[in-house]
Amino acid sequence: MTTKPPAEINYFDAENLTKRLYSAIDEFENIIPVPNERNRLSFCLSMYLNNETDSILNAIMQAKPSSSTIDYPELEKLIAKKLEEKGIAKTV
Numbered sequence: 001m002t003t004k005p006p007a008e009i010n011y012f013d014a015e016n017l018t019k020r021l022y023s024a025i026d027e028f029e030n031i032i033p034v035p036n037e038r039n040r041l042s043f044c045l046s047m048y049l050n051n052e053t054d055s056i057l058n059a060i061m062q063a064k065p066s067s068s069t070i071d072y073p074e075l076e077k078l079i080a081k082k083l084e085e086k087g088i089a090k091t092v
Contacts, residue, residue, distance in 0.1 A: 017088065021046055024086045031075065037065040045079070049090050056080055 012019035025042040032038050044059040053059050057076045068075055083089045 017049070018046060020086055021049070021083075021088055024082050024088060025079070027082065028078070031070055031078070032065045032068050034065075034067040037063070037067055041065050045083075049088070056083075 014020075022039070022042045025038050025045065028038060029035075032041065041060065041063040044053065044063040045056065047053045047062075048056055048059040053062065055076075056079055057072060060072050060075055060079070065075075070078075080089070
């Protein structure tokens with residue numbers, strides 16, 4: 001039996017939109033303590049930024065961060081503010 005080597009990890013430069021999004025959501029570690037849930041939320045938010053889902057709240061509901069210490073509507077407000085601060089906010 002043979003084992004394939006693991007897939008390579010692609011690292012993004014600091015100015016990449018994906019890297020900026022994941023870094024911004026990683027700053028919520030005191031609200032969402034589980035790293036995998038922050039990564040899943042970042043993925044769902046990238047879907048929102050790419051018009052694959054219609055709102056931040058829907059992205060949060062898709063990610064289902066069960067370790068979140070605040071309710072989803074409050075988290076939506078914090079995320080919208082953070083995305084705007086980081087210059088990642090979706091332009092309509």
